[in-house]
Amino acid sequence: MSRRFRLLVATIGFAAVVWLLLAALDRAVALAQRFMGLPEGLRWLVGGLLVALAVLGAGLAAWWLRPRKPRAPVVAPDRASLEARIAQLRETDASVEELRSELGELDRRRESAHVYVAVFGEISTGKSTLIAALVPGAAPGSDVLGGTTREIAHYEGETPAGERWMIADVPGSAETGGESRERLARHEALRAHAVIYVCAGDLTRTQADELRWLGDFGKPLLLAVNKADQWTLAERERILARVRERAAGIPDAVVAISAGGEERFTRRLPDGDTEEVTRRRAADVRPLLDALRRLLAPGAAALEALRENAVLAGLHERTAEQESVYRALESERIVHRYARRAIVGAMAAVAPGSDLVIQGILATGMVRALADLHGVRVTDVEIDNLLRQVRMTLRTGTSVVLAVAGNAMKAFPGLGTLGGGVLHAFAYALIFDSFGRGLAATLAERHTLDQADAGERMRELLADAGTSRLRRLAELTGEALRDR
Structure with missing residues (x-):
């Protein structure tokens, strides 16, 4: 122009x-x-x-x-309650060895008095090269978790203040198909006293989310912007300004570094030929070392409380995940058991879904069993109100129940030849399965007996004519009637 x-x-x-x-x-x-x-x-x-x-x-x-208040760090439950929950899971035959080994590793690192630092970040940001610059010539160490974290290497060296430290090289995040390795990396980040988060330029949305996750656990955190030697001074200042803005004050410090490493380029020779040349770039990690010196100055003992809180908070989340899996499986077993009993009792019913008088004891027992499983206290009045609502739902939806049951009988003619009583039995199997699954989902998500939500979920399940579900209920009906 x-x-x-x-x-x-x-x-x-x-x-x-x-x-x-x-x-x-x-x-x-x-x-x-x-x-x-x-x-x-x-x-x-x-x-x-x-x-x-x-x-x-x-x-x-x-x-x-208005300036946003920083989010409060995640507060972990006390260790005694966690150990009790893990022991309870163990009694249910759930695999808890990984959780128990986490507690053992927590104690081992405390007794070692080493400072543990994890180098965390996405793939291809130069984490391993940075570790080589921080601990020249170090060889990977081994620890108690070596068998389960074979993709995490520990390097022993000296902190900038002259103390012993262990630096963990963890798998990079944002790798296609690397979800399991990313979980290992996150677990190791929580075990460390401090974390160095490495990026190679402006922060992406995923990297900003990872920073916030680390910040929620209150981890002492440094953000190292690598490959700074590839930018001009003006570009470096501009990139650092953007990174600090996106980091939103979460890291304790943001520094620009060059981890060094090798670079390859093609050189043209005087005779016109070309050759591939590999050369090492000089490392410059002095800003990071200065920041580490300030961050780790209190020592391992002073940083232990933050580390323990992060480990226990992470362990609380992992324990809750296993508890959710156990409750989901146990809910399936409870609903299956009561649906089977309802099939047998249904042979005495006049019309499927007309009331729950005959099946009232079974329905009450299933509600109590599911509530106890999810740790929700329910009263007799709440159960009566819930069953009253279920009766009203069935009175208005009997045609739907019969239609779904009739279609299932047509799909599985072996049951249809047994007579009209089988239709009643299958209808009650559908009723109890829908009622139990809807109630279990409500208890799991809302942690209370929400009658409206449970009723809505039940209506949706009653109208669900999915082939796999009907086949499962048909098989259950046939097995229960043959055993009877």
């Missing part, structure tokens, strides 16, 4: 801005004149409304632009 054309564009833009300002001023004067021409009472009313709107707008703007 020529200088004359740029000057023309700037002149037109300036003229447009001036015109808009003059138009806005003219409009404001016209409105002011109309306002002054209003009767005095109406003028006060309109003026009051304008002031109220201005105050409300200023308040909303102040609320929107």
Whole structure:
């Protein structure tokens, strides 16, 4: 673009801005004149409304632009309660060896008095090269968890203050199909006293989320922007400014470094041929070492409380996941057991779904069993109200139940030849399966006996004519009747 054309564009833009300002001023004067021409009472009313709107707008703007409070670190439960939950899981035949070994590793690292630092980040950001710069010539160490974390290597060296430390090289995140390795990396990050998060430029949304995750656990955290030697000074300052803005104050420090390593390029020879050349780039990690010196100055003993809180908080999440899996499987068994009993009792029912008098004891028992499993206290009144709602649902939805059951009988003619009683039995299997699954889902998600939610889930399941589910209920009906 020529200088004359740029000057023309700037002149037109300036003229447009001036015109808009003059138009806005003219409009404001016209409105002011109309306002002054209003009767005095109406003028006060309109003026009051304008002031109220201005105050409300200023308040909303102040609320929107207010500085956000940093999120409080995750608070872990006490160790005794965690051990009790793990022991309870063990009694259910759940695999808890990984959870128990985590507690053992927590104690081992505390007794070792080493400072543990994890180098964390996405793949291809230079983590391993950085470790080589921090601990020159170090060989991977081994520990108690070596059998289960064979993709995590520990390197022993000296901190900038001269103390012994162990640096963990963990698998990189954001790798296709690397979810299990990413979990290992996150577990190791929680076990460390401090974490160095490595990126190679501006933060992506995924990297910002990982930083927030680490910040939620209150980890002493450094953000190292690697490969800074590839930028000019102005580019470096600009990138650091963007990274600090996106990091939102979560890291204790943001530093630009160059981990070094090898670089390859093609060199053209005087005779016109080319050759591939490999050379080492000089490392410059002094800003990171200075930040580590300040961060680790309190020593391993002083940083142990934060590390223990992070480990126990992570262990609490992993234990909760296993508890959820166990409750889901046990809920399936409970619903299956009561549905089977309902099939046998259904042979005495006049019409499927007409009431739950015959099956009332079974329905009450299933509600109590599911509530006990999810740790929800229920009263007799709550159970009666829930069953009353279920009866109303079945009275209005009997046609749906019979239609689904009839279609299932047609799909599985072996059952249809046994007589009309089988239709009743299958209908009750469908009722109890829908009621139990809906209630179990409500208890798992809401941790309370929400009758409206359980009823809505039950109605959806009653109308679900999925082939696999009907086949499973048909098989259950056939087995129960043959055993009877």
